[in-house]
Amino acid sequence: MDPLLRDAPGERHLLLGNEAIVRGALEAGVHMVTCYPGTPSSEVPDTFARLRAQLAASGRDPGFSVEYSTNEKVALEVGAGAALGGAQCLVTMKHVGLNVAADPLFTAAYVGLPGGLVLLSADDPGCHSSQNEQDNRQYARAAHVPCFEPASAQEARDMTVAAFRLARELEQPVMLRTTTRVSHMRGPVTLGALPAAAEHAPMRREPGRFVPVPAVALRRHRALDAQMERARTVAEASPFNSVRPARGTERGPRRGIIVSGPARNYLADALHADGLEGAAAVLELGMTWPLPAELLAGFLAGCDEVLVLEEGAALLERDVRALAQERGLAAHIAGKDAGLTGFGEFSLDLVRRRLARWFGRPEPEAPAAAAGEALPGRPPNLCPGCAHRAVYYAARRTFGDTAVYSSDIGCYTLGLLPPLRTADFLVCMGSSISAGSGYARASGGPVLGFIGDSTFFHSGMTGLANAVFNRHDILVVILDNGTTAMTGHQPNPGMVQEVLGEAAAHLDIESIVRALGVEHCRKVRATNLAALTAAFEELGALSGVRVLIAEEPCVLYARRRLGKGRPRVAEVVRQGAEAVRCLEELACPAFCRNGDEVSVDESLCTGCMFCLQAAPGVFRARNRA
Numbered sequence: 201m202d203p204l205l206r207d208a209p210g211e212r213h214l215l216l217g218n219e220a221i222v223r224g225a226l227e228a229g230v231h232m233v234t235c236y237p238g239t240p241s242s243e244v245p246d247t248f249a250r251l252r253a254q255l256a257a258s259g260r261d262p263g264f265s266v267e268y269s270t271n272e273k274v275a276l277e278v279g280a281g282a283a284l285g286g287a288q289c290l291v292t293m294k295h296v297g298l299n300v301a302a303d304p305l306f307t308a309a310y311v312g313l314p315g316g317l318v319l320l321s322a323d324d325p326g327c328h329s330s331q332n333e334q335d336n337r338q339y340a341r342a343a344h345v346p347c348f349e350p351a352s353a354q355e356a357r358d359m360t361v362a363a364f365r366l367a368r369e370l371e372q373p374v375m376l377r378t379t380t381r382v383s384h385m386r387g388p389v390t391l392g393a394l395p396a397a398a399e400h401a402p403m404r405r406e407p408g409r410f411v412p413v414p415a416v417a418l419r420r421h422r423a424l425d426a427q428m429e430r431a432r433t434v435a436e437a438s439p440f441n442s443v444r445p446a447r448g449t450e451r452g453p454r455r456g457i458i459v460s461g462p463a464r465n466y467l468a469d470a471l472h473a474d475g476l477e478g479a480a481a482v483l484e485l486g487m488t489w490p491l492p493a494e495l496l497a498g499f500l501a502g503c504d505e506v507l508v509l510e511e512g513a514a515l516l517e518r519d520v521r522a523l524a525q526e527r528g529l530a531a532h533i534a535g536k537d538a539g540l541t542g543f544g545e546f547s548l549d550l551v552r553r554r555l556a557r558w559f560g561r562p563e564p565e566a567p568a569a570a571a572g573e574a575l576p577g578r579p580p581n582l583c584p585g586c587a588h589r590a591v592y593y594a595a596r597r598t599f600g601d602t603a604v605y606s607s608d609i610g611c612y613t614l615g616l617l618p619p620l621r622t623a624d625f626l627v628c629m630g631s632s633i634s635a636g637s638g639y640a641r642a643s644g645g646p647v648l649g650f651i652g653d654s655t656f657f658h659s660g661m662t663g664l665a666n667a668v669f670n671r672h673d674i675l676v677v678i679l680d681n682g683t684t685a686m687t688g689h690q691p692n693p694g695m696v697q698e699v700l701g702e703a704a705a706h707l708d709i710e711s712i713v714r715a716l717g718v719e720h721c722r723k724v725r726a727t728n729l730a731a732l733t734a735a736f737e738e739l740g741a742l743s744g745v746r747v748l749i750a751e752e753p754c755v756l757y758a759r760r761r762l763g764k765g766r767p768r769v770a771e772v773v774r775q776g777a778e779a780v781r782c783l784e785e786l787a788c789p790a791f792c793r794n795g796d797e798v799s800v801d802e803s804l805c806t807g808c809m810f811c812l813q814a815a816p817g818v819f820r821a822r823n824r825a
Contacts, residue, residue: 204251207394215389217382218243220353221320222251223391224360226264229398231287231315234267234275236658237687238294239329240383241322245292246688263397268684268691271630271658272297276304276319280373283313284410286400288364292320295336296629300659302339308373309343310420311410312427314401316368318360319345323379325511326545331609331626333544335512340375340489344424346431347375347489348440349461353387355486359440361392362487366434368401370427375489379462379511381545432490440486441495447478455480455559456503456531458496460488460516463509466551474552474564480507491519500529507558508535511546534558580614584790585766585806587726587752588612588679592620593786593814594732595648595677598740603646603675606636608660610652611686611754612679619785622650630659637663637672646740649676653709654684654692661712667745668717675739676747679726680709681754689757713747720744726752729813755806766807768821770800782815 203213204223215223221244225233235245248266255262269275272293279289293301298321308317321339324330340347346366348359360376367374408416435441446455457480459467464484471477483499485492500506500523508517517535524533536542540554549567556563582589592615595605607613607623608631616623627635636649651660656678667674684690693707713721720742724731732750739746758764770790772779779798783791788811790804800811802824811819 202251202254203391204247205255205394206391208391209393211391212388213391214386215353215357216243217350217353217356217378217385217387219247220356220387220389221360221376221378222247223389224357225290225318225364227357227392227394228361228364229288229395230264230290230364231398231400232265232267232279232282232289233292234269234279234282234289235292236269236272236275236297236300237684237690238272238297238322239687240324240378240380241292241294241320242687242690243383244290244320246690270693272301273304276301276308279317280304280308280313283315283317283373286315286403288316288368288398289313290318290320293322294330295321295323295334296330296332297321298336298339299334300629302343305339305345305373306343307412309345310412310417310424312371312420312423313367313373314371314404316364316371316401317373318363318367318376319373320376320378322383323377323512325379328380331628333512335515335542336375336377337488337515338513340377341515343373344428345373345375345489346370346428346435346487347377349377349486349488350382351462351464351486352382353385353389355440356382357389357392359486362438362440366431370430372424372427372431377461382462428490432492435487435490435492436495438487438492441492442484443495443499444482444484446481453504454502456483456499456506457481457509458483458485458499458506458516458520459509460485461511463511463546463551466546466548467509469548470551470555473548474555474561476555476559479559485516488516491523493523496520496523497527497529500524500527500531503531505558506531506533507555508533509551509554510535513542579617581617581789582611582614583755583806584788584804585755585808586611587681587750587755587808588615589620589786589788590727590729590752590808590810591677591679591732591750592622593810594729594736595622596620596785598733598736599646599648603648604636604639604643606632606639606647606649606674608632608649608651608655610655610679611681612650612652615650619787622648630655630663633660633663633667633674633676636674636676637667637670640673647674649674651676651678652685653678653680653682653694656709657693657707661716664713664718664745664747665716672745673743674745676745678709678713678747678749680749680751681726681757682751683754683757683761685754685757689754689761710749713749718745718747720746721749722747723749723751726750727808727810729810755808759806767824768807768809769802769805769824770807770809770811770819771822772798772800772818773820774818776818778815779818782811782818786811786814
C-alpha cells in the first residue's frame, strides 16, 4: 500500500513536500481537490489522482474527488461552491495562478465558506519555472485570509492539517503558501491518523450572507475583520510560532532575529555554521498572517537590535517596523540590504554574510568555484520530435520576419530562441490572442498568435471571442498536442475521450472555434510540412480572425501514456550545405555536428521524420537497430 494511504500513526516516511501536503489533507478529511496544474504545485493534485485511482481499483471508496479545472479561477470557484455545500476542499495552483483566481478569493473571504477551504499557493522565488517571482503573502494580506508557511516536509503535513481545522473553525479560506524548495524538498514525516470518514458541515441557506450585494458585502467586511481577529488569537498561541531565547552570555546589545517561512532553514544552518547559535534570540514564524502582534511586541521589547529575515518581499520587515512605531518600542530594526535583497532565492552563503554584517563580524569567504572548466550552457529547448518545432519551422519559412509572433505560456514558449524565433512578446497565460490582436490593431502588420490546447481552454477562448467580436486581424495557431504537457501531462477538456475516460467529456477545439464565429479555420497534422505550409500561405493571404489548428500528440505523452513509440529513426545520407542548413534552421536536439559533418543521434531521434521533409534527399528513414 502507498505510504500516503497507510493508517499508521507514528510511522515515519521520507516524503516530498508536496506529498506531505497530500498526507496532511487526507488526515484532515479532505472531500474535494480542484486545481489547475502549475509547477511547483503539480505533484499535489497528481498524487491525489494517483491515490484515488489506486483506491478505486481495489474496490475502496476514496472518500475524495479530484478535478483538473480549466483554469485557476474555475478551480477556486468550484472549490468555494463545494465548501459552501459543507465539503472540505483543497484548491491548488502556482503563484501566478492566484492572479487568475483573485476575484473569487476576495469574495470567498467576505462571505466565508462553512465547509472549509485551503488554498495552496506554490510560489517560485528565483523563477525556476515561472515568468515572475511574485510573493503571494501579499494576497493573504490583501484578501484578509490566514496564511501558513511551512519550511519542512513535516511542517507541510502539520500545517495542512492545521489549515483545514482553522478554515472550518473560522469558516474562512486559509492560504498554505509554499515555495519551490519546500514543495520539492524531501524529508522525514511522522504520520497521523486517517479519519474513517470526515463529516460535511451542515448546509444552510443564508442569502443575506452568501449573496454579496452591496448591503450584504458591507456587513460581511466587518464580519471578516472580526474573523481575522479570531485568527490573530490563534496565531499568538500557534505552535508554529516560537521563541528561542539567547544564551545570555553575549556582551553588548540584546539581539533578536525574526524569521519567517523557508528562511528559517537558511538561518538555522547559518547560525550553526558560524558558531552563532544562542548569540541572539530567535522568533520563528510559521503562521505568518495575521500578524501575532503581541508575540512580536513582547519579543521587540526584549531586544535592542532586531534583524528580520524573510525570502521575497520585505512584508514582515515593514509590519515589524510599523508595530514598533505604533507601540513606541525602541529596538533598532534591520532587514534587507544591498547584499540580501528581495530578488531570487536565499542561500546559506547570502544569509551567513548578512548575519556577519549585522553582528559586525568579518564576512565569510565566498564559496570556492568548482575546479576545472565551466560546463557549457544548456538553453531550454523543445524535445526531439516535438511537433511545435515543425510548426515554428513552417511559420518562419512562410512569414520570416515580416510577421510579429505573439506567444503564450507552455512548452511552445521555447520557440523564442534562434533559429526558430517565434516569440516576440508574451504578457500572461492566455494572452497571445488578445495581446496579438492589440498589437495588430496598433501596428497594422501581420501577427501570428501561438497558443496551446490547454491554454486555449484556460483563457484563450475569451480572447478569441473578443477578436471575432471586435473584428481584429490576427492569425491564431492552436498547437494541439493532446495534453497539458509542460506541467506533466495532466488532462484538459480537449484530450481524446479514451484517455479522459467516462469521468469527463471531450471538447472538440475546431467545433468551439467555429462556434465562436471564426469563418476561416483549418486543421492539419503538425508534422506535415506541405500541409502546414499550404495552410499558412492560404490563411496568411486572408484578413480578419483566422485559426490554424496544428494537431500532433506530445511526443513524450505519446510514448509514456499512449504507448505509441515510433519504430524508425532518421539518418543522414548526403552531407553538404543542405544538411548544415537543415541543422541550423530546424535545430532538432537529435542532430549532431562535427565541422561540416551532420549526423543523427539514434538515442534521441523519435522518428518524427520531419527532417526528411525539410531537407529531402539529405535524410532517410530506417528501422531502429
